[in-house]
Amino acid sequence: MMERYEIRLSGSGGQGLILAGKILAEAAAIYEGRNAVQTQSYGPEARGGASKAEVVISDGEIDYPKALELDLLLSLTQESCRKYSGDLKKGGILIIDSGLVKDLPKGEFKVYSLPITEIATEKVGKAVVTNIVALGILTRIAGVISEESVKKAILARVPKGTEELNMKAFDEGFRAGNELLS
Amino acid sequence: MxxxxxxxxxxxxxxxxxxxxxxxxxxxxxxxxxxxxxxxxxxxxxxxxxxxxxxxxxxxxxxxxxxxxxxxxxxxxxxxxxxxxxxxxxxxxxxxxxxxxxxxxxxxxxxxxxxxxxxxxxxxxxxxxxxxxxxxxxxxxxxxxxxxxxxxxxxxxxxxxxxxxxxxxxxxxxxxxxxxxxxxxxxxxxxxIEIVNRRKPAEKPKDYLPYRETEDCIPTLAPFGTGYRYNVTGLCHNETGFPTNDNKIIGKLVHRLVKKIVMHADDIIEVKKTMLDDAEIGIFAYGSVSRSARSAVLKCREMGIKAGLLEPKVLWPFPKKEVLAMARKVKAIIVPELNMGQMAREVELASRCAVPVHKLGRVDGNPIDPREIVDMIKGVV
Amino acid sequence: MFNYLEYIREKNFPHIWCAGCGDGIVLKAILRAIEKSGISLDETVMVSGIGCSSRTPGYVDMNTLHTTHGRAIPFATGVKHGNPKLNVIVITGDGDATAIGGNHLIHAARRNIDITVLLYNNYIYGMTGGQCSPTTPTGSRAATAPFGNIEPPFNTSGLAIAAGASFVARADVYNVANCEKMIAMALAKKGFSLVEILTPCPTAFGRRNKMASPVKLMEWLRDNAVPAAKWKKMTEEERRGRMETGVLMDVDKPEYTAEYEKLVTSLRTGK
CATH class of the missing domain: 3.40.50.970 (Thiamin diphosphate (ThDP)-binding fold, Pyr/PP domains)
Structure with missing residues (x-):
C-alpha cells in the first residue's frame, strides 16, 4: 500500500502541464482504482509565466490535496525549476528539460536530464506534444503508474484524430526514459 | 450519498x-x-x-x-x-x-x-x-x-x-x-438521489394568496403563466404580494423571513465529526481547510495527542448547538481558516467562553498546511 | 366603451401618481393596446424596476414583477428565456433604464430578445423628489441641478436603435392615439422593442421649470413632440429642441430565444 506519492509538473503557461496532470490523476484513479488528486496553480498569463500542476496519488484517502514533500518534480523551464524545486524531498526525483534548464538546484535528489522539447519537435515532429513526451519519461522513471494506464488515460483525453500522434509522443518519451535508466 | x-x-x-x-x-x-x-x-x-x-x-x-x-x-x-x-x-x-x-x-x-x-x-x-x-x-x-x-x-x-x-x-x-x-x-x-421540488398551490387562482400565512412559514409561489396572476415585489408586502405600509404587517413579514430559516435549523444544519468523541483539542474547519485539518488530526493522533474535527457542511444557520457541545468536552478549540477569523468569532460566541478559541488565519493566498495546524495544537497542548 | 375593469386590479386603486402625472394616461393606452394585440393576460408578465412608472404593474391584472432599481430588463430576460411562450412587457423610466440600468438596456437590444420595453420618459427622478436624470434637458433645473443642468441628455430612442433593437418608437401622452398605436406595434413585434413615451411630471420637473401647471406641460408636449410626417418637412432650425414621434426603427432580425431554440433542435437532431 502506497501512502502518498507527490508529483509536481512545472513549466510555463501553455505547455499543457495541467492537462498532463489530469491525465496522470485519471490514470491512477480510473484505470488503477487508486485515489488521486490533481491541483493547479497559475498566474494571470494564459501563456508564459510559471505554472504548475500537482498530482497526489495514494492507496488511502487523500486529505490535504496539495503537495507537501515532492517525490517527483518535472521542470520544463529554468524559472519553474528555480521556483518550485524547494519542496523536493531527500532522495526525490528531478526531471528537467536539458535544453531549457541550465542551472540545477542544489539538494539531495536524483536528477534526470533529457532534451524533452527536442524529442517532441525532432522525433515526434510537433512541439505541442511536449507534455505527452514528458508523461512518457515520467511514467518510466517514477514507476508508480503503469504504462498501460497512462496510455488509456491519454487516449480518453486527447482530441479525436490526434491519438496516433500522442501515442508516438508517449512512446518516444518512455523509450528515452528507459535508455537513461539502463 | x-x-x-x-x-x-x-x-x-x-x-x-x-x-x-x-x-x-x-x-x-x-x-x-x-x-x-x-x-x-x-x-x-x-x-x-x-x-x-x-x-x-x-x-x-x-x-x-x-x-x-x-x-x-x-x-x-x-x-x-x-x-x-x-x-x-x-x-x-x-x-x-x-x-x-x-x-x-x-x-x-x-x-x-x-x-x-x-x-x-x-x-x-x-x-x-x-x-x-x-x-x-x-x-x-x-x-x-x-x-x-x-x-x-x-x-x-x-x-x-x-x-x-x-x-x-x-x-x-x-x-x-x-x-x-x-x-x-x-x-x-x-x-x-433525493430531489425536492417546490410546492404547487392547491387552491384555485381566485382563492390563491402567494404569501399566505402558514405554520411552516413557507410561501407557495405558482410559476408565472399558469393562471395565477399575482404580484412579486422587493417592497414589504402583505399576503397578496402587494406593497404595504402597514407596520404590523411589515413587522410580521420580516420576522417570518428570519423565522422561516431559524425554525427549520435542525433540518438544515449538517456537521461531520472526526475523532471528536474523546478529543481534548477540537478543530473547527470548513472547505479546503477541513482537509488540512483532517490530516492534522491524524498526525496528532499518531503523536498521541487527542485531536478531533468538527466540520460544518452548513455554515449558516450556524451550528451553535454542535459547537457548544464540542466546547464543553475539549480543552481548547482551534479555528484554521483562509481569512482573519470570520468564523472563529462565531465559534467563540457559540462556545460561550467555555474554552479558549485559537485563530489560525491565512490571508496570503497560500493554503493552510496541515503542519501549521499540528504546530499550533502542539503549542496549545 | 373599452372596459378597463377587465384588465386592472381595482382594489389597488387609487393609484399613487400625482395629479397631472401622465403615467395614468400611459396605463390606459397600454391596456387598450393589450386588448388590440389579443395577447392573453394569463400568458403575459409585466416586469418593472423602481420609480413612479415602475408602479404600473401593481394596477394590471396579470403576473407582475416589481424588481430592483434598474434591473427590470435582466429579470425580464430570465422570465422570457425561462419560458419563451410568455409575453414579457417591461415598464421602466428614464432614470431606471438609462442610468442605473443602462447596461442592461443596450445588451437586451443587442441580444434582440423578445421583450417589449415601455420607457416612460419624464426627464426627472420623480419618486425621489426631482433629481436630474440622464434625459433632463441641458439648462433645466432639478433638485440636484439647482443652477440648471450642465450635462447633455441622452437620445434614448437613438441609443436603443444603435444598440440593435428591432423596433423603436417614440410617443407622448398628448397624442394618445399614437401612443396606443406604438405600444400595440411594439407588442406585436418579435424581437426587442422599445417605446419611449414622453410623459409630464408637473410635481418634480414642471414646478422647477416654469411649467407647474399640468396644462403647461401638455402644451409643451403638443408643441415639441412632432409626428414623423410633420417632422420630415421641418428645417434643422425648426427641429432644434423638438422630438420626432412615431416609428423610428422597424426591422426583422433573428430573435434570441428563437435562435436558442434552433441551437437546441440542431444539437438534438444533429441537423
Missing part, C-alpha cells in the same frame, strides 16, 4: 462537479458572467444545457445574471448562477430581493482572495460573513460549504433541495482549491 460506492466513478474538478450536481438536481437555467475561479461551472453548463433543452445565458454583468435567475425561477425553472468575490459583492442587492420575494435559486461562490480584485487565482475563505450579511436588511439565509469534488456534487443537489423546500436563495461556498481540484467523484444511481 458518499457511502454509496455502487455508482459510476468520474474524475472531476469541484466546479465541474457543481455543474453535474445541478443537472441531477433538475436545474435547467443558468445565467452568469465570467469570473475566475468559478468560470468552469458556466462553461460546463454552456455545453450541457442546450443538448437537453436547458437554458444557458451569459449576461452582460453579475447583477444581470442574478436578476435573470430570479426571473427564470419565477417561471418554475430551477435556476443557478456561479461567481466569485467581486461578482458576489455585485449580486448582493438581488440576493436580498430573492430573500424578500422568497424566490428559490442557487448561487455558487468559488471564493478567491480579497478585498477588491484581490487574488483572482488564489484561494481564500473571505466571503463567509458576506454570504450571511452581504445584502442589506434582516433576513434568513442558507449557506452550504464543500471541501471536495464529491461534496461539490452533493452539496449542489442539497442547495437546490433546500432552496425549493424553503423558498429561499441558497449559497454554496467553494474555495479556489476545491473548485479547481480534480479528483474522484462517485456518482450514485439517479434513483437513489
Amino acid at each position: 458518499s457511502n454509496d460506492h455502487s455508482g459510476r466513478i468520474r474524475m472531476m474538478q469541484g466546479n465541474e462537479a457543481c455543474a453535474e450536481g445541478a443537472l441531477v438536481a433538475g436545474c435547467r437555467f443558468f445565467a452568469g458572467y465570467p469570473i475566475t475561479p468559478s468560470t468552469e461551472v458556466a462553461e460546463h453548463l454552456s455545453v450541457k444545457f442546450p443538448k437537453i433543452g436547458g437554458r444557458f445565458i451569459q449576461m452582460e454583468d453579475e447583477i444581470a445574471a442574478m436578476g435573470a435567475i430570479i426571473g427564470a425561477s419565477l417561471t418554475g425553472m430551477k435556476s443557478l448562477t456561479a461567481t466569485s468575490g467581486p461578482g458576489f459583492s455585485l449580486k448582493q442587492e438581488n440576493i436580498g430581493y430573492a430573500c424578500m420575494a422568497e424566490v428559490p435559486c442557487v448561487i455558487i461562490n468559488v471564493m478567491r482572495g480579497g478585498p477588491s480584485t484581490g487574488m483572482p487565482t488564489l484561494p481564500a475563505q473571505m466571503d463567509v460573513q458576506q454570504a450571511r450579511w452581504g445584502t442589506h436588511g434582516d433576513h434568513g439565509i442558507i449557506v452550504l460549504s464543500a471541501s471536495s469534488a464529491q461534496e461539490s456534487y452533493e452539496q449542489t443537489i442539497r442547495a437546490f433541495n433546500l432552496a425549493e423546500k424553503y423558498m429561499t436563495p441558497v449559497i454554496l461556498l467553494l474555495d479556489e482549491i476545491v473548485g479547481h481540484t480534480t479528483e474522484k467523484v462517485i456518482i450514485p444511481d439517479e434513483s437513489k
Whole structure:
C-alpha cells in the first residue's frame, strides 16, 4: 500500500502541464482504482509565466490535496525549476528539460536530464506534444503508474484524430526514459 | 450519498462537479458572467444545457445574471448562477430581493482572495460573513460549504433541495482549491438521489394568496403563466404580494423571513465529526481547510495527542448547538481558516467562553498546511 | 366603451401618481393596446424596476414583477428565456433604464430578445423628489441641478436603435392615439422593442421649470413632440429642441430565444 506519492509538473503557461496532470490523476484513479488528486496553480498569463500542476496519488484517502514533500518534480523551464524545486524531498526525483534548464538546484535528489522539447519537435515532429513526451519519461522513471494506464488515460483525453500522434509522443518519451535508466 | 460506492466513478474538478450536481438536481437555467475561479461551472453548463433543452445565458454583468435567475425561477425553472468575490459583492442587492420575494435559486461562490480584485487565482475563505450579511436588511439565509469534488456534487443537489423546500436563495461556498481540484467523484444511481421540488398551490387562482400565512412559514409561489396572476415585489408586502405600509404587517413579514430559516435549523444544519468523541483539542474547519485539518488530526493522533474535527457542511444557520457541545468536552478549540477569523468569532460566541478559541488565519493566498495546524495544537497542548 | 375593469386590479386603486402625472394616461393606452394585440393576460408578465412608472404593474391584472432599481430588463430576460411562450412587457423610466440600468438596456437590444420595453420618459427622478436624470434637458433645473443642468441628455430612442433593437418608437401622452398605436406595434413585434413615451411630471420637473401647471406641460408636449410626417418637412432650425414621434426603427432580425431554440433542435437532431 502506497501512502502518498507527490508529483509536481512545472513549466510555463501553455505547455499543457495541467492537462498532463489530469491525465496522470485519471490514470491512477480510473484505470488503477487508486485515489488521486490533481491541483493547479497559475498566474494571470494564459501563456508564459510559471505554472504548475500537482498530482497526489495514494492507496488511502487523500486529505490535504496539495503537495507537501515532492517525490517527483518535472521542470520544463529554468524559472519553474528555480521556483518550485524547494519542496523536493531527500532522495526525490528531478526531471528537467536539458535544453531549457541550465542551472540545477542544489539538494539531495536524483536528477534526470533529457532534451524533452527536442524529442517532441525532432522525433515526434510537433512541439505541442511536449507534455505527452514528458508523461512518457515520467511514467518510466517514477514507476508508480503503469504504462498501460497512462496510455488509456491519454487516449480518453486527447482530441479525436490526434491519438496516433500522442501515442508516438508517449512512446518516444518512455523509450528515452528507459535508455537513461539502463 | 458518499457511502454509496455502487455508482459510476468520474474524475472531476469541484466546479465541474457543481455543474453535474445541478443537472441531477433538475436545474435547467443558468445565467452568469465570467469570473475566475468559478468560470468552469458556466462553461460546463454552456455545453450541457442546450443538448437537453436547458437554458444557458451569459449576461452582460453579475447583477444581470442574478436578476435573470430570479426571473427564470419565477417561471418554475430551477435556476443557478456561479461567481466569485467581486461578482458576489455585485449580486448582493438581488440576493436580498430573492430573500424578500422568497424566490428559490442557487448561487455558487468559488471564493478567491480579497478585498477588491484581490487574488483572482488564489484561494481564500473571505466571503463567509458576506454570504450571511452581504445584502442589506434582516433576513434568513442558507449557506452550504464543500471541501471536495464529491461534496461539490452533493452539496449542489442539497442547495437546490433546500432552496425549493424553503423558498429561499441558497449559497454554496467553494474555495479556489476545491473548485479547481480534480479528483474522484462517485456518482450514485439517479434513483437513489433525493430531489425536492417546490410546492404547487392547491387552491384555485381566485382563492390563491402567494404569501399566505402558514405554520411552516413557507410561501407557495405558482410559476408565472399558469393562471395565477399575482404580484412579486422587493417592497414589504402583505399576503397578496402587494406593497404595504402597514407596520404590523411589515413587522410580521420580516420576522417570518428570519423565522422561516431559524425554525427549520435542525433540518438544515449538517456537521461531520472526526475523532471528536474523546478529543481534548477540537478543530473547527470548513472547505479546503477541513482537509488540512483532517490530516492534522491524524498526525496528532499518531503523536498521541487527542485531536478531533468538527466540520460544518452548513455554515449558516450556524451550528451553535454542535459547537457548544464540542466546547464543553475539549480543552481548547482551534479555528484554521483562509481569512482573519470570520468564523472563529462565531465559534467563540457559540462556545460561550467555555474554552479558549485559537485563530489560525491565512490571508496570503497560500493554503493552510496541515503542519501549521499540528504546530499550533502542539503549542496549545 | 373599452372596459378597463377587465384588465386592472381595482382594489389597488387609487393609484399613487400625482395629479397631472401622465403615467395614468400611459396605463390606459397600454391596456387598450393589450386588448388590440389579443395577447392573453394569463400568458403575459409585466416586469418593472423602481420609480413612479415602475408602479404600473401593481394596477394590471396579470403576473407582475416589481424588481430592483434598474434591473427590470435582466429579470425580464430570465422570465422570457425561462419560458419563451410568455409575453414579457417591461415598464421602466428614464432614470431606471438609462442610468442605473443602462447596461442592461443596450445588451437586451443587442441580444434582440423578445421583450417589449415601455420607457416612460419624464426627464426627472420623480419618486425621489426631482433629481436630474440622464434625459433632463441641458439648462433645466432639478433638485440636484439647482443652477440648471450642465450635462447633455441622452437620445434614448437613438441609443436603443444603435444598440440593435428591432423596433423603436417614440410617443407622448398628448397624442394618445399614437401612443396606443406604438405600444400595440411594439407588442406585436418579435424581437426587442422599445417605446419611449414622453410623459409630464408637473410635481418634480414642471414646478422647477416654469411649467407647474399640468396644462403647461401638455402644451409643451403638443408643441415639441412632432409626428414623423410633420417632422420630415421641418428645417434643422425648426427641429432644434423638438422630438420626432412615431416609428423610428422597424426591422426583422433573428430573435434570441428563437435562435436558442434552433441551437437546441440542431444539437438534438444533429441537423
